[in-house]
Amino acid sequence: MYVDEVGNAQAPPLLLLHGGGVAGWMWRPVAERLGAKARIIVPDLPGHGNSAAEPYRSHESTAQALVKVLEERAPHGATVAGFSLGAQLTILLAATRPDLVTSALVVSAQAKPLRFPGATLGLLAATAPLARQEWFAKLQAKQLFIPDELLADYVRDSARTSRATLLASVGENIRFTLPAGWSEFKNPALVMVGERERGLMHASARAIHSAAPGSRLITVPDCGHGIPLQRPDLFADHHPFGP
Incomplete structure (x- = not known):
């Protein structure tokens, strides 16, 4: 698994886990705002x-693997922050290896x-081949709030994401349930949900909390x-890196 590190090598470690269909590059705007506050560990998840x-x-x-x-x-231990599929992995890590997760951002x-x-x-499965088409990837990018400066990264990685990865990652995502160990996680945890997300996501956030x-x-x-x-900017303003 490819892993990049940026930021301040002497600062507290922060593991950032991206969502499905993108890659570690999605955290670039966050890393730029955190600056020297963290040693940022950014893997590209399998596939x-x-x-x-x-x-x-x-x-x-x-x-x-994580x-x-x-x-x-x-x-x-490190602060672990994950988005979407990466947020589910954050929960799993906190539930199974709390000794390695000093705080969790879900x-x-x-x-x-x-x-x-x-x-x-x-x-x-029927529409998976469309992901390799640039026009379709650009349409998807708008739905995913990909900024213009990251559009080329998204189009490139959409083309090389396999059908097997799409089906496995989405299958895991839509079947996910909270592991028992999550209720025993004693370290700081912050759960975020967007105001304009679907009702399912708000219900999920309440259940996680x-x-x-x-x-x-x-x-x-x-x-x-x-x-x-x-x-x-929120990732620089909230625990554990905020004032």
């Missing part, structure tokens, strides 16, 4: 970006499985399912 050659298989296997990254690069995680996942995956009594829940005004790209 995505520079890790596209190895397809996404499961949340479990990806979490195991544990190895943390053990090697932040053995005393952004736009679906935590209530769809009732009919087969129909969604069937439609995805309720299951971890020590967590905080923030609804971000005027944002949809794209908070890190729409409001990258």
